[in-house]
Amino acid sequence: xxxxxxxxxxxxxxxxxxxxxxxxxxxxxxxxxxxxxxxxxxxxxxxxxxxxxxxxxxxxxxxxxxxxxxxxxxxxxxxxxxxxxxxxxxxxxxxxxxxxxxxxxxxxxxxxxxxxxxxxxxxxxxxxxxxxxxxxxxxxxxxxxxxxxxxxxxxxxxxxxxxxxxxxxxxxxxxxxxxxxxxxxxxxxxxxxxxxxxxxxxxxxxxxxxxxxxxxxxxxxxxxxxxxxxx
Amino acid sequence: xxxxxxxxxxxxxxxxxxxxxxxxxxxxxxxxxxxxxxxxxxxxxxxxxxxxxxxxxxxxxxxxxxxxxxxxxxxxxxxxxxxxxxxxxxxxxxxxxxxxxxxxxxxxxxxxxxxxxxxxxxxxxxxxxxxxxxxxxxxxxxxxxxxxxxxxxxxxxxxxxxxxxxxxxxxxxxxxxxxxxxxxxxxxxxxxxxxxxxxxxxxxxxxxxxxxxxxxxxxxxxxxxxxxxxxxxxxxxxxxxxxxxxxxxxxxxxxxxxxxxxxxxxxxxxxxxxxxxxxxxxxxxxxxxxxxxxxxxxxxxxxxxxxxxxxxxxxxxxxxxxxxxxxxxxxxxxxxxxxxxxxxxxxxxxxxxxxxxxxxxxxxxxxxxxxxxxxxxxxxxxxxxxxxxxxxxxxxxxxxxxxxxx
Ligand SMILES: Nc1ncnc2c1ncn2[C@@H]1O[C@H](COP(=O)(O)OP(=O)(O)OP(=O)(O)O)[C@@H](O)[C@H]1O
Ligand SMILES: [Mg+2]
Numbered sequence: 001x002x003x004x005x006x007x008x009x010x011x012x013x014x015x016x017x018x019x020x021x022x023x024x025x026x027x028x029x030x031x032x033x034x035x036x037x038x039x040x041x042x043x044x045x046x047x048x049x050x051x052x053x054x055x056x057x058x059x060x061x062x063x064x065x066x067x068x069x070x071x072x073x074x075x076x077x078x079x080x081x082x083x084x085x086x087x088x089x090x091x092x093x094x095x096x097x098x099x100x101x102x103x104x105x106x107x108x109x110x111x112x113x114x115x116x117x118x119x120x121x122x123x124x125x126x127x128x129x130x131x132x133x134x135x136x137x138x139x140x141x142x143x144x145x146x147x148x149x150x151x152x153x154x155x156x157x158x159x160x161x162x163x164x165x166x167x168x169x170x171x172x173x174x175x176x177x178x179x180x181x182x183x184x185x186x187x188x189x190x191x192x193x194x195x196x197x198x199x200x201x202x203x204x205x206x207x208x209x210x211x212x213x214x215x216x217x218x219x220x221x222x223x224x225x226x227x228x229x230x231x
Numbered sequence: 232x233x234x235x236x237x238x239x240x241x242x243x244x245x246x247x248x249x250x251x252x253x254x255x256x257x258x259x260x261x262x263x264x265x266x267x268x269x270x271x272x273x274x275x276x277x278x279x280x281x282x283x284x285x286x287x288x289x290x291x292x293x294x295x296x297x298x299x300x301x302x303x304x305x306x307x308x309x310x311x312x313x314x315x316x317x318x319x320x321x322x323x324x325x326x327x328x329x330x331x332x333x334x335x336x337x338x339x340x341x342x343x344x345x346x347x348x349x350x351x352x353x354x355x356x357x358x359x360x361x362x363x364x365x366x367x368x369x370x371x372x373x374x375x376x377x378x379x380x381x382x383x384x385x386x387x388x389x390x391x392x393x394x395x396x397x398x399x400x401x402x403x404x405x406x407x408x409x410x411x412x413x414x415x416x417x418x419x420x421x422x423x424x425x426x427x428x429x430x431x432x433x434x435x436x437x438x439x440x441x442x443x444x445x446x447x448x449x450x451x452x453x454x455x456x457x458x459x460x461x462x463x464x465x466x467x468x469x470x471x472x473x474x475x476x477x478x479x480x481x482x483x484x485x486x487x488x489x490x491x492x493x494x495x496x497x498x499x500x501x502x503x504x505x506x507x508x509x510x511x512x513x514x515x516x517x518x519x520x521x522x523x524x525x526x527x528x529x530x531x532x533x534x535x536x537x538x539x540x541x542x543x544x545x546x547x548x549x550x551x552x553x554x555x556x557x558x559x560x561x562x563x564x565x566x567x568x569x570x571x572x573x574x575x576x577x578x579x580x581x582x583x584x585x586x587x588x589x590x591x592x593x594x595x596x597x598x599x600x601x602x603x604x605x606x607x608x609x610x611x612x613x614x615x616x617x618x619x620x621x622x623x624x625x626x627x628x629x630x631x632x633x634x635x636x637x
Contacts, residue, residue: 127609
C-alpha cells in the first residue's frame with residue numbers, strides 16, 4: 001500500500017498542499033481537481049522532488065519513504081510520469097532508458113514497448129523530449145511505466161492532449177498493469193472510462209482531498225463541475 | 232643570416248609592445264630544461280592517473296611514445312605518408328629542407344601586433360610542418376606531433392599547415408606533452424593555408440597543468456571552395472589560456488566550421504574566441520562553443536563573424552554551464568555586417584545545470600551525480616561529433632570529476 005498521511009507541501013514558501021491523507025492499493029485510482037489545485041505538486045512531493053518543502057509521512061508497503069531522495073523511492077518501486085517532462089539536450093531517449101534499465105537490473109525490448117504505446121521507432125534515437133509533440137512526450141512517459149514495471153505509479157495527466165487511438169492504448173496499458181501495480185492517474189476528464197475503470201476517485205481542491213467516491217463521481221463532475229464538491 | 236632567423240629580427244622590440252590581458256611577465260617566465268621536462272612529465276602522469284586514463288592513452292598524451300624504438304616506426308610512417316604526398320617534418324628541419332617555405336613562414340601571423348606575437352616570432356622554436364600536395368587526400372587522422380621527435384617539447388613552436396589544391400588532411404594535436412615547469416609559458420603559433428577545394432580538419436586538445444600560461448596564436452586562410460574544420464578542446468585551462476584564432480575566408484564557396492569545448496577547473500582563466508572574416512561571396516561559417524566552468528575558474532567566450540561580402544552565411548552559438556557558486560562564465564558572441572545581403576545569426580545561453588532535469592533523472596533512478604554527469608555530457612556532445620575517441624574519453628573523465636564536485 002502507498003499511504004500518505006497529513007502531507008503538506010510548500011512551493012517557494014507558499015503552502016500548496018495543506019494536509020493530504022490518501023491510500024492506494026494495487027489497482028487503478030483517479031485524482032481529479034481544478035487547475036492549480038495542487039495535483040502535480042502532490043505527484044512531485046510523492047516522487048521526492050527536492051525543490052518542494054514537504055512535511056508529513058509517506059509509506060510504501062509499510063516502508064517509510066518520505067525521507068528518501070527520488071532515486072531511492074524509484075528503486076523501491078515508485079514511478080512518476082510527468083505532466084510536462086523536461087527536455088534533456090544531447091541525451092538520446094534510448095541511451096537514457098537503457099542506462100536506467102541497466103541500473104534497475106531490468107531488460108526489455110524498447111522497440112516493442114515503443115510500438116505498444118504508439119511511438120514511431122526512430123524517436124528513441126532523438127534527444128529526450130527535444131522537439132517532441134505533446135502526445136509524444138506522454139507516450140515516452142507511458143513507455144517508461146511499461147519498462148520499469150513499478151509497484152506504484154503516479155501518472156500526471158497521461159490522457160491530456162492525446163489522440164483517440166492513444167487514449168485507447170493508454171486504457172489498455174493501464175488495464176494490463178493494474179493487477180500488479182497501484183496506479184494513481186491524475187486526470188481532468190472521464191475520457192478513459194470508455195476503456196478502463198478506476199476503483200476510486202479522489203478530488204483535490206485547495207490543497208486538500210475534499211471528496212472521494214466511485215467512477216460515478218467522474219461523470220457527476222463532468223456534468224456539474226467542481227462546485228458540487230467545493231463550497 | 233638565414234631567412235628564418237631574419238624573421239626574428241623583425242620582432243626584436245617585443246618588450247615595447249602592448250601586452251594583452253591577462254598580462255604576463257614574459258621576462259620572468261621559465262623555459263624548461265630537459266630535467267624540468269622529466270619532472271613535469273611525472274606530475275602530469277599523476278594527474279592522468281587521478282583521472283583514471285588508460286595506459287595506452289596516457290603514453291600518448293605524455294608524448295611517451297616518442298621513444299627510441301617508436302622513432303623507427305614513426306620514421307617509417309612518415310616516409311609512407313611522404314610517398315603519398317603528405318610531408319610531416321619538424322619545423323627546425325623544414326625551414327632548411329624547403330626554401331620556398333619562406334613565402335608562408337610568419338606571413339599570416341602579425342609579428343608586431345602585440346608583445347605576445349612578437350615574443351613568439353623572436354623566440355620561435357620548432358613546431359610541425361605539414362604539407363599536403365595537389366590532389367592528395369589523406370582521410371585518416373594523423374597525430375602529427377607524435378610523429379616527430381623534438382617538437383612536442385618546444386614551448387614556442389611554430390607550426391604551418393599547407394593543403395594544396397583539391398587535397399584533404401585530418402590532423403590531431405594531443406595536449407602537447409606537458410613539458411612544463413612552474414610558472415611556465417607556452418606560446419605556440421599556427422598558420423593554416425587551405426588551398427582551393429581542399430579540406431583541412433584540425434582537432435586540438437589542450438590539457439595543461441594549473442601552473443601553465445598558454446597563448447596559442449592561430450591564423451588561417453581559406454581559398455575558393457575550401458573547407459576548414461577546427462575543433463579546440465580546452466581541458467582544465469592551465470593557469471590562464473587565451474586563444475583568439477583569426478580565420479580569413481578569401482575565396483567563394485568556402486566554408487569554416489569551428490567547435491570549441493572548454494571545461495575549466497581550479498582557478499583557471501580561459502578566454503577563447505574565433506574571429507572569422509568573410510572576404511568572399513557565397514561563403515559560410517559556423518561556430519559552436521560549449522563551456523563548462525567549475526571550481527573557481529573564469530571563462531570568457533567571444534568571437535566575431537564578420538560578413539564583408541554578399542551571401543555570407545554565419546551562425547554562432549555559444550552555450551555555457553556554470554557549476555557551483557564560485558565559477559564564472561561570460562559570453563560575447565559577435566556578428567558584424569558591412570552590407571545587408573547576408574545572413575548572420577547567433578544564439579547564446581549561460582546558466583546552471585537545470586534543476587528540473589536533474590530531478591527528472593533522479594526520478595528514473597539516477598543519483599544526483601549521475602544526473603549532472605549525463606546532462607553535462609549531453610550538453611557538450613554537439614561539439615564533439617567526429618572527435619577522436621581518445622579525446623572524447625578524456626573529456627568525459629573531466630566531466631565525471633566535475634559532476635562529483637557538484
Ligand atoms: N515554482 C512555483 N512558484 C510559485 N507557484 C507555484 C510553483 N509551482 C507551482 N505553483 C503553484 O502551485 C499551485 C498548484 O500547482 P499544480 O501544478 O500542483 O496544480 P495542478 O493541480 O496540477 O493544476 P493543473 O490541473 O493545471 O495541472 C498553482 O497555483 C501553481 O501556480
Ligand atoms: Mg498539474
